[in-house]
Amino acid sequence: MTKPSPVPKAPDGDTTAAPEDLRLALRAATLYYLDGLTQAQVADRLGVSRATAGRLVARARTHGLVRIEVTTPPHLRDDLHADIEHALEKRFGLTEAVVVGVRVDDRGPVDNSASFAVLGRAAASLLTRRLRPADTLGFTWGPETIAVAQAIPSGVATCKTIVQLDGSVTTSTYQTGTEYVLGRCAEQLQAQPVRLPTPLYADATTVASMRTDSVISRTLELGSRADVMMFGVGAVSSSTTLFEGSFLDTAMLDTLDELGAVGEIGGRFFREDGTPAHVELESRTMSTPLSEIAACPSTILVAGGASKHRAAHGALCGGYATMLVCDIACAEWLLDRSPTHPHDSGFDPTEMR
């Protein structure tokens, strides 16, 4: 009599219901969410059982009577970038992205040590949060990891071992800062430091023989199995650390450029899409391979400065980082890049330089 239409079961996804039923749901939700009563108190207040009160609250939610929104307060809109971080995580499949408010600009003559300090603090905070006492931490040398080491607090986190992922022994006077990072992190994290006492690059035969060394092979093994890895990226440029430290010469730089390399991690270069760029150089490199980095469950990429943008993008596309710490400028640049399609290997000449 009241229902002429054959609708025994409402297929309408529960979006509509009797208004009288929803009156109580609305009331329960108000008391629960707005007045902060417990469900038992709501039940008492409404004269229903506790279970029913819970159902009413649940119904209120399913019917859209309750709207919960998490927003960044206006007074720290400039410091927090939850939306950008979330976009980065979604875009590159990251576990966590941390975007600091500063804009690292390494092209101009300005001193970006302050910016790097901010970046370092953020990365150190992330690192100490992710580190477990039984973990092994691997790191590459470079200005980014130095900044992290400087910012790392003591007592907050602990790990078992900290291991060097790429060789740093040099014939020149160039300071890689490896000792500082290794020493400081080991101290602050109360971890046992493990060195990789080799150069970064050597002849292929030398590298092959070094890898058979019991100590070196153990270190490499330890690095490959590290629970957490932390590293920056190097650009393919004459102003990058590897060139300034005489690890690479101009000819190699040109070769890498022609191969489409956009960046490196631990001296191992990759292209725009993250694929390894110079297999021959790979065999001459003493560091954890990119494949091992990609296999690590927790890898933190610290990237600051415009010169590192392309390199960071390549690293992210290669899946070498599960976590990213970068400045806002880098984050925006990364998101401006093709939001969907990753390159299918090879490189696009129009993207060069």
Add this chain to the structure above:
Amino acid sequence: MTKPSPVPKAPDGDTTAAPEDLRLALRAATLYYLDGLTQAQVADRLGVSRATAGRLVARARTHGLVRIEVTTPPHLRDDLHADIEHALEKRFGLTEAVVVGVRVDDRGPVDNSASFAVLGRAAASLLTRRLRPADTLGFTWGPETIAVAQAIPSGVATCKTIVQLDGSVTTSTYQTGTEYVLGRCAEQLQAQPVRLPTPLYADATTVASMRTDSVISRTLELGSRADVMMFGVGAVSSSTTLFEGSFLDTAMLDTLDELGAVGEIGGRFFREDGTPAHVELESRTMSTPLSEIAACPSTILVAGGASKHRAAHGALCGGYATMLVCDIACAEWLLDRSPTHPHDSGFDPTEMR
């Protein structure tokens, strides 16, 4: 060095904090409230302990990062009146107010039985929700309670006893409906019915002697101690039930009018401010006194129709009802009344008629 100002304790109500601390709080709140993760999952996702995850969520709330609002969906704005109900509760100190969407208009020639049915359903719903199996339910006779009795479902609620609060025996043929209400409610609620086998009004001496009767006194006692009472209000008018049923004559109506009476419950009249209006008539009335009604922890006033507005207002001001069921027109009228000051006894001539 970093803090020259003497601010050991921040007296600023925790509205501001380090942005970096809030970053995690924001993240935790997002995962918890928006993504629906449990706090343990949030903790795992963020690399913190479960306790810390809980603290982060709590901090996000205290800092206003989370905003929860309970709103009436637009498609039932016309049926629900949560704001009006809340205003009524606040204004008159009610436990609960139920406002139904219909507009009972008893001045015109329209049939308002449908409106009364809606009102009755709402009141019955409220009543069955509030009733406990061990409770005694008291009621007065009248069209409102008849509507409630008609709407009461079976099996939903139970109570021990249902007792008549005001005498209904008449010498005329007027049907009060008391028997119907008593019988139907007793059946549906599986309660034991208790009659008050007396007229509503009698001589003072008669009333006094009736009150000494063991059966009658027990009924009155039972009514006074009822856990829940349900009643309508009568207006001071020639179109009201008490006059039509020949319980009152024109002279008495005028007397009551002059005394400032605006309404009655169980034949006992009160003024605009709720104070008893005719002490002499009180001694001639066989019903639960207003003071007993005011003392009852759960009293449901069912009011529909424009003619009852003033009476309902007086009843609410007298504190005779802890719960109110009325139509939207009545609710709006009640709220349009002085929102703050209650009258200090006596009556205002300008308010009459």
Add this chain to the structure above:
DNA sequence: CGCACCCCTGCGCATTTGCTCATGAGATTC
């Protein structure tokens, strides 16, 4: 009119959550 189905309700338990205490590191003050 009987029967089966289904929704609603209340009960008991596993999980989740908020809270308190004790511990330790950093900051402040004398």
Add this chain to the structure above:
DNA sequence: GAATCTCATGAGCAAATGCGCAGGGGTGCG
């Protein structure tokens, strides 16, 4: 430079919450 204070963290526990189950009444179909 040392004592103390404050704050944050982790463990444990009690309260609170969600979810299963079973029972009963209403509804629709036969």
